[in-house]
Amino acid sequence: MLISRAFTILMIYRVAITVSYQIFTVAVGWHIFELTQDVMALGLIGLAEVIPYFCCALFAGHAVDVLPKKKIALFGCAVYALMGAVMLWVATGDFQQNWLKPAWLMYFSIGLAGIARAVVRPIYQVLFAQALERSQYSRGTAVGTSVFQMAQIGGPAFGGVLIAWSGLVSAYLSVVVFALIGVMALLAFRYQEEVSKPSADSIWVSIVEGLKFVFGRQVMLAAMALDMFAVLFGGAVSMLPAYVSEILSGHPEALGLLRAAPAVGSTLVGLWLARRPLDQYAGRWLLAAVAGFGLSAIGFGVSTTFVMAALSLLFMGVFDGISVIIRSTIMQLLTPDNMRGRVSAINGIFIGSSNEIGALESGIAASWLGLSTSIVFGGVVTLLVVMASWFLAPKLRYLNMRDLQSDAAR
Incomplete structure (x- = not known):
């Protein structure tokens, strides 16, 4: 049974912090574009997030492996609350006579x-492994992904409605509230704490050990690289504020709904895969899913109506959901417990940071090629990445999940 007290509380925690982050991204994206009317300003959002992420990710992964897990998770929630509070100050403050610029x-x-x-990504993977048995990882990943995507549906939609009806102040206040809900869920989470004994090796030796582990396993490395390049070039969500404003002449509600559309697709496929895991031909399913993601991005790039854009984003979410579940299951099955923090941090650098770098790439491409052309270009590059992966990573192409359970894929 997946429904245990620990797993349920973990899902509440994940929903809370995800909604907090999603409302923040919708609100700050709309806020910045409203002030600047510049797609490059939207691209810089990704750069501003990825630089500290890169600087902290590997150290956070090491800390997760050797320090008390709950305290680290609480620190992550506190930072979410702080960023909401800062933006609340920006939305309510008068900066005309202040040297500080909004x-x-x-x-x-x-x-x-x-x-x-950088903190939340690895700590969730560690707590996930504590809340479930190894035999439940595949279905648990599907359930967790569905819950995560439901939060990604509700967060942007709720954020867009708040901006339209109550303004940015209410949106930023809700960021803080949901972060505090995450804190309460963590305080209720009970599990057997297993803190590793301090090693005589330095932090750098520990980090290098994690890097060697990942780069020494072709299936894990290929799955990470495939998703990294696909998200880097195929991500179109970062340009949604400009797309809604320039092409659809829409309002914040439209932004929230379109932002939520990929999560709807991911949720639906996650619920399906929770009952029917893709254990056989998992590698080919992964490659096909990323190809579908690229084709959907092309469809979004040529969209001129709200319905067409929403359907394209919905299918992007479906294919991305398949990819995420397969890749996450690979990570959980291959990674030993004492390295989950470091491996998850490395995976985050591959996958998570590519969203932010992709936002910068999308901003630059949109300013050079035009908004629609840049999105289509990204989808075409994604298809080329899939073709390259098909030939360069044969172990991934022929992967079955049972191979991982027997440690045959190395």
Whole structure:
């Protein structure tokens, strides 16, 4: 049974911090574009988040492996609350006679989001492994992904409605509230704490050990690299504020709904895969899913109506959901308990940071090629990445999940 007290509380925690982050991203994206009317300003959101993420991720992974897990998770929630509080100050403050510029504080708050994500990503993977038995990982990953995507549906939609009806102040206040809900869920989470004994090796030796582990396993490395390049070039969500404003002439509600559309697709496929895991031909399913993601991005790039854009984003979510579940299951099955923090941090650098770098790439491409052309270009590059992976990673192409359970895929 997946429904245990620990697993349920862990899902509440994940929903809370995900909704907090999603409302923040919708609100700050709309806020910045409203002030600047510049797609490059949207691209800089990704850069402002990924720099602190890169700087902190590997150290956060090491800390997760050797320090009390709950305290680290609580720190992540506190940073989420702080970034919401900073933006609340920006939305309510008068900066006309102040040396502080609103844009500086906005990008500082976005940087805090990068720090928080560097902590939250690996700590969730560790707590997930504590809440479930190994035999439940595949189905648990599907359930967890569905819950995560439901939060990604509710968060952006709720954020867009708050901005339209109550303004940015209410949206930023809700960021803080949901972060505090995450704190309460963590305080209720009970599990057997297993803190590793301090090693005589330095932090750098520990980090290098994690890197060697990942780079020494072709299936794990290929799955990470495939998703990294696909998200880097195929991600179109970061341009949604500009797309809604320039192409659809829409409002914050449209932004929230379109932002939620990929999560709807991921949720639906996650619920399906919770009952029917893709254990056989998992590698081919992964490659096909990323190809479908690229084709959907192309469809979004040529969209001129809300319905067409929403359907394209919905299918992007479906294919991304398949990819995430397969990749996450690979990570959980291959990683020993004492290295989950470091491996998850490395995976976060591959996958999580590519979202932010992709946002910067999308901003630059949109300013050079135009908004629609840049999105189509990213989808085409994603298809080329899939073709390259098909030939360069044969172990991934022929992967079955049972191979991982027997440690045959190395």
